[in-house]
Amino acid sequence: MIFDYPTFKIIWWLLVGVLLVGFAIMDGHDMGVGTLLPFVGRNDEERRVVINTVGPHWDGNQVWFITGGGAIFAAWPIVYATAFSGFYWAMLAVLWALFFRPVGFDYRSKIHNATWRSTWDWGLFIGGAVPPLIFGVAFGNLLQGVPFHFDDTLVPYYTGSFWGLLNPFALLAGVVSTAMITFHGAIYLAHRTEGDIQRRATTAALIFGVLMLVGFTAAGLWIANGSFGYAITSVLDTAALPNPLAKTVELQPGAWLANYDKAPLTMLVPALAYAGGLAALLLVWKGRTLAAFVASSFAIIGVIGTAGVSMFPFVMPSSTVPGASLTVWDAVSSHRTLGIMFWATVIFMPIIVAYTSWAYSVMAGKVTAAYIRENEHSAY
Amino acid sequence: MVSEQLVDLSRLQFAATAMYHFLFVPLTIGMVWMLVIMESVYVMTGKTIYKDMTRFWGKLFGINFALGVTTGITLEFQFGTNWAYYSHYVGDIFGAPLAIEGLMAFFLESTFIGLFFFGWDRLSRQQHLLVTILMAVGTNLSALWILIANGWMQNPVGSEFSYETMRMELTDFWAVVFNPVAQGKFVHTVSAGYVTGAMFVLSISAWYLLRGRDVEFAKRSFRIAAAFGFASICSVIVLGDESGYALGEAQQTKLAAMEAMWETEPAPASFNVIAVPNEAEMKNDFAIHIPWVMGLIGTRSLDKELPGLNQIYALNRERVKVGVEAVKLLEALRKSPQDAALREAFDRVKDDLGFGLLLKKYAASMDDVTPELIDRAARDTLPKVTPLFWTFRIMVALGFAMLALFGLALWYSIKGDFAQRPWLLRWALWFLPMPWISCEMGWFVAEYGRQPWTIYGVLPTHLSVSTLTVNSLYGSLAGFVGFYTLLLIVEMYLMVKFARQGPGSLGTGRYLNETHHAHA
Incomplete structure (x- = not known):
């Protein structure tokens, strides 16, 4: 094995982060486009233009989500088990919202009927807006700790309710997440369109970019002054076989800032959220949309990275039985599985990035009303 | 304590959503190769009709594909949402093929499907053909990794239980990959998909021919479907038999149940063509046997016994x-x-x-x-015999009926006069649902026959579920039924609409039923 067990545990925390960030950047921009669709497209032709900016790519982008889920299953099986079953109705809401995307994209323009098309447009809106909102809410709850525990054979029990997830801090996190994804999608849309649509997309980018930065700041202040944060209080053996019941943990308000004290360089992560966000706002305002897209991608790395760094080594803290919290050290797969999955990721990820880039370069350029008319029967 | 009702509802939800997903998957797996064949002919001959064929059948493929993607996400979610203890207990092994499926296969398929539909004017002919081939390879690799995961549930090799982590852990990755049950299932399942794709094109082409419309288009499509379908159905049957042999080694219980073999017979065992199993007394009330055949299928020998x-x-x-x-x-x-x-x-x-x-x-x-x-x-530990015995026989009977159909379709394609044989065309048309019925039956035999285990011999189904409330399950089941019914209606409506309209829906000006809409 190329790395020892503790190193692989850290690497997999980073790789899950890479996959989540990849999902947010890639699937995020077409979800943002879906969210904006009913508002920036004022008639059928404009809406077809909007949809076709992501038409050839949404399906490949969605695989970031599928692969992210699969990687969590493989690398952190008990996290996958506990989070997906605990957040049962939230996960179903994400799933059912996602149902609208494949069919919405593919079926919408196959029939010439205004009601049919506008129904699918709102379906694409739901498929674009609901998943980022719920993922943000989920992160907001993870940061506060979630009510779950295990019995001695490690069967997970979740003792909260769906409505309990919708608390004020979690809703704020949901707003940050939705604003971030819509901001990013609006920049992409401004890059791939012209005229009225581009102008409306630019306005949307400015609004949601500011909203993201304000919300992110508010969440940070809340964490600094709020009543949550967890810390491991027992001696840690990072090389031990994973057993989430072998440690003690306590609630320590403000503990989510401890990592920044311990390793000041990590402050670059939240700084990246601000730098990327501000740069993207400036660039999209100046009409430099491609550079703005790169900047908003960095903002996404910063925002998601901040949540990760603040909680490290926690992944899913338990509010009811803190000792049962799931961490990077004790919620992972075996050394062998982490090694195999490491190689699979290291080999395939660059290949995926390469052919995805090629697909974007083939379809590059502005999507226009003329393009829609020429491809009346084959465009979405 | 987990109630029986919770377990039953969780199973029902998984079975319903998996069988529903499997309505779309086989057609995708088969159609991609039909598209590769049609487009290859186009690139080699330069005849536009083959490009139109690729695009028209591709359009129908796309309508089907959208629902395959939609319903596939459900399955990946559902291990976590409804089978939490399963996910914890076997995620160390089972999660890896699912993640690798995403990395190696699903990305490939989904990225290139976008270029398949939208890249016609931006790629050279060769480049576009390459895109279609990569999409097909991705689709089939996807099936490979999913069936490696499923094969491990049937025959859990390369792993052992760890009392320290309270779960199964991987000991030999390559044993999991080259699990004979997984490999047998993969070839059998993708071949069944190829048959489904071929039948789809054969039936709809036969309908055009019966109506005497778009004749050149339909004849060429029919011939390709007949040849591809014949090769595929032969492969399904031969490899299905191979699966039977692998089962004889790995899952003797399922084999005995689907054959209603209650007692161990002296080798080579006979084959029950028809039987009336009596579950309570654990015997058959009535049966018609063919001597020797079961022993040959299950053991490839005349002297090895198969346990009853x-x-x-x-x-x-x-x-x-x-x-x-x-x-x-x-x-x-x-x-x-x-x-x-x-x-x-x-x-x-x-x-x-x-x-x-x-x-x-x-x-x-x-x-x-x-x-x-x-x-x-x-x-x-013994699954119910009657449902397995009969679903297996329906699958096999339909398989042989399709062998006859594709055999004759190919024979008359070679002779060149299939279009003048309405009985053959009608047979092809009425057989349209048969591959789907056989695929679902096959899926049922494989999964129902594994009960009472989720991981055969390792983890009982009863322990695998999430600790949810029964009401949550009623709610989610109702949601799935509602969504899936609606989606099926929409999909069928579009499929029938475009199949009826035919290649005219491409708007090329070369076919019947052209549509031209005024531009806004």
Whole structure:
């Protein structure tokens, strides 16, 4: 094995982060486009233009989500088990919202009927807006700790309710997440369109970019002054076989800032959220949309990275039985599985990035009303 | 304590959503190769009609594909949402092929499907063909990794239980990949998909020919479907038989149940063509046998025995007894993990741990286990015979009927006069649903026949579920039924609409039923 067990545990925390960030950047921009669709497209032709900016790519982008889920299953099986079953109705809401995307994209323009098309447009809106909102809410709850525990054979029990997830801090996190994804999608849309649509997309980018930065700041202040944060209080053996019941943990308000004290360089992560966000706002305002897209991608790395760094080594803290919290050290797969999955990721990820880039370069350029008319029967 | 009702509803939801997903998957798997063949002919001959064929059948493929993607996400979510203990217990092994499927296959398929539909004017002919081929390769690799995961549920190789982490852990990745059950399933399943794709094109082309419309287009499509379908159905049957052999090695219980073999016969065993199984008395009330055939299929020999269900029951009863000891030792070991004597004792019996876990359905503690409960647990290891026996026979009968159809379709394609044989065209048309029925039957045999286990011999279904409320399950099941009914209506409506309109829907000006809309 190329790395020892503790190193692989850290690497997999980073790789899950890479996959989540990849999902947010890639699937995020077409979800943002879906969210904006009913508002920036004022008639059928404009809406077809909007949809076709992501038409050839949404399906490949969605695989970031599928692969992210699969990687969590493989690398952190008990996290996958506990989070997906605990957040049962939230996960179903994400799933059912996602149902609208494949069919919405593919079926919408196959029939010439205004009601049919506008129904699918709102379906694409739901498929674009609901998943980022719920993922943000989920992160907001993870940061506060979630009510779950295990019995001695490690069967997970979740003792909260769906409505309990919708608390004020979690809703704020949901707003940050939705604003971030819509901001990013609006920049992409401004890059791939012209005229009225581009102008409306630019306005949307400015609004949601500011909203993201304000919300992110508010969440940070809340964490600094709020009543949550967890810390491991027992001696840690990072090389031990994973057993989430072998440690003690306590609630320590403000503990989510401890990592920044311990390793000041990590402050670059939240700084990246601000730098990327501000740069993207400036660039999209100046009409430099491609550079703005790169900047908003960095903002996404910063925002998601901040949540990760603040909680490290926690992944899913338990509010009811803190000792049962799931961490990077004790919620992972075996050394062998982490090694195999490491190689699979290291080999395939660059290949995926390469052919995805090629697909974007083939379809590059502005999507226009003329393009829609020429491809009346084959465009979405 | 997990209630039976929760387990039943979780199973029902998984079965319903998986079988629904599997309405779309086989057609995708088969159609991609039909598209590769049509487009290759286009690139080689330069004849536009083959490009139109690729695009028209591709359009129908796209309508189907959208629902395949939609319903596939459900399955990946559902291991976590509804089968949490399963996910924890086997995620170390089972999660890896799912993640690799995403990395190696699903990205490939989904990225290139976008270029397949939208890249016609931006790519050279060769480049576009390459895109189509990569999409097909991705689709089929996707099936490979999913069936490696499923094959491991049927025949859990390359792994062992760890009392420290309370789960199964990977010991040999390549054993999981080259699991003979997985490989057998993969080739059998993708071939069944190829048959589905071929039947789809054959039937719809036959309908055009019966109506005498778009004749050139339909004839060329029919011929390709006949040739591809014939090769595929031969492969399904031969490889299905190979799967039977692999089962004879790995899952004798399922084999015995689907053949209604209650008693161990002297080798080579006979094959029950028709039987009326009597579950209560564990015998057949009536049966018609063909001597020798079962022994040949199951063992490839004349002298090896295949165990009957009664013998398997007796063996499993012993394993349950040992399993009780294994569960007790595990509980002790969890309390004192350093005790070397306990560990040694546990290692001796841990292969039967799963059989002991079967009793958790009936007894909260292993101290409450009675001989009657051991009988019940051992009886539980035998799946119900009647449904397996008949679904398997429907699948096989349809397979042979399709072999005859594709054989004749190919024969008359070579002779060149198939278009003048309405009986053949009508047969092809009416057989449209048959591949779907066989695929669903095959899926049922494979998965229902694995019960009472999620991981055969390792983890009982009863222990695998999430600790949700029964009401949550009623709610989610109702949601799935509602969404899926609606989606099926929409999909069928579009499929029928475009199949009826035919290649005219491309708007090329070369076919019947052209549509031109005024531009806004």
